[in-house]
Amino acid sequence: MDFGSNDPVMDTVVARATPEGEGGLAVVRLSGPGAMTIARRVFLGPGFGPALATPPAPRRAVYGILHAPTDAQGDENQPLDIIDEALALPMPGPHSYTGEDTVEFFCHGGRQVAAAVVRACQEAGAVAAPPGEFTRRAFLNGRLTLDQAEAVADLIAAGSEQAARAAVAQLRGGLDAELGAVEWPLLDLLVRLEGSLEFSDDDDVAIPVTETRLTLNEAIEGLDHLLALAPAGRLLREGIHLVLAGAPNAGKSSLFNRLVGDDRALVDAEPGTTRDVVAAPVRRGGRLYVLHDTAGLRDDAGRVETMGITRARETAAGADLVLLLAEAGDGWPSLALPEVGAPPVLRVATKCDLGGATGGATGGATGGWTCAGASRGADGAAVPIATSAVTGAGLDTLWAAIEKLAETWNLDEAISLGVVLNERHRQRLLEGRDELSQLLGLYDGGADPGDEVAGTLLAATLARLGEISGRVFSEQLLDGVFRRFCVGK
Ligand SMILES: Nc1nc2c(ncn2[C@@H]2O[C@H](COP(=O)(O)OP(=O)(O)OP(=O)(O)O)[C@@H](O)[C@H]2O)c(=O)[nH]1
Ligand SMILES: [Mg+2]
Known part of the structure; x- marks a missing residue:
């Protein structure tokens, strides 16, 4: 096996590749021109160890003992300071992720073992890998293009x-x-x-x-x-931002909690309960949505509530979709969205379990709300989607309308290409x-x-x-x- 064929000015780097914390296994990666030499000083197993007879077979995991580094000279009689029993997987360059000589150790998980293996490799001459160093080397060695490297981070x-x-x-x-x-x-x-x-x-x-x-x-x-x-890229990476906005007491926090499936936001009969923006993720149909509950919009609010309303408007302006909520029979508050680049707005009538009032200010031709869901009124205007956070009525219709809108954002094309x-x-x-x-x-x-x-x-x-x-x-x-x-x- 032809180890040591890399650029001699490159350091050999080491890092734990799996996250900190308790788990069955942890993986420590060692990559660079000295990977094999260092591995032989911290691992004893077939093809490894101070008295190297036969080099290890490429890309074949071997079982052995991980230990504190032995002398560089390789004294066979030196007692071993054992860290763990583990597997070592040698991958000579260029057939490795980085394109360099690489050895990966599969040891027991938890906080101590992997940290001790990293320390042992450092004592034997490796340096700690900064974030992304293995992928950076893969790019520099022509294993990945830069956008492929970015896809690794996205993945x-x-x-x-x-x-x-x-x-x-x-x-x-x-x-x-x-x-x-x-x-x-x-x-x-x-x-x-x-x-x-x-x-x-x-x-x-x-x-x-x-x-x-x-x-x-x-x-x-x-x-x-x-x-x-490009917008699809952002939506895939960040999730789709849905902002619930409306008058105080419209039922925003109640609907937010129901959609999120968790009692995240405070709910109270007193108007002006929500001040700060509360955000929570919802995964549906393979997509990530980030829902935002906001302060109720009104003009005569006190100082702190007004600060919350400013945040609500800013959050709505930056949304991918605004759900504008109003209790059946009430009018729609003004969102004052920017004229250019404003997000689409879906109107949602709340508390339809209360029977609905008639003659809502902008209730469309149908007058009061029913729990039947979105459709077009006789005048062709979109009828708000009627919902209830108490009974869950209308929520499927609401999600269907959201998903229909999401289809216009080319997500499927971005994924397939x-x-x-x-x-x-x-x-x-x-x-x-x-x-x-x-x-x-x-x-x-x-x-x-x-x-x-x-x-x-x-x-x-x-x-x-x-x-x-x-x-x-x-x-x-x-x-x-x-x-x-x-x-x-
Ligand atoms: N019957 C019924 N009551 C509801 C429904 N949704 C909310 N409520 C009640 O309406 C009141 C206000 O609900 P919230 O969810 O706090 O309303 P909000 O829009 O978040 O209010 P602010 O944060 O003050 O702007 C509470 O007493 C809720 O229990 C609903 O679907 N049906
Ligand atoms: Mg609220």
């Missing part, structure tokens, strides 16, 4: 089944494939522009302007298609798109920029797009990406 942090499925699809190259479909024709165009520069005397190699414009147009369309999936965009991706896509449309604008305006200028602009755009996969990267970029990883990954 670990996934808060719903759908988020996990989307992250795995991106890890398997989803975004890279979609982006490649945009980049390759541009790269081809760049090569030909440069070719036509070199052979500018030869008329045959000149690229017709119509062809250049077509390629640019198609690339812009491709980027627009990806950008349209494996495109889970984050803000970094979105920025690069937007910049790339702007640059391409500026270049296209030059041609459209009848001012052919010439092959040299076009080539320079195109190369800059490709470099920008290349930051998404990490084909073009800087240390600063990597620090930003890997900062959000956990230790041991």
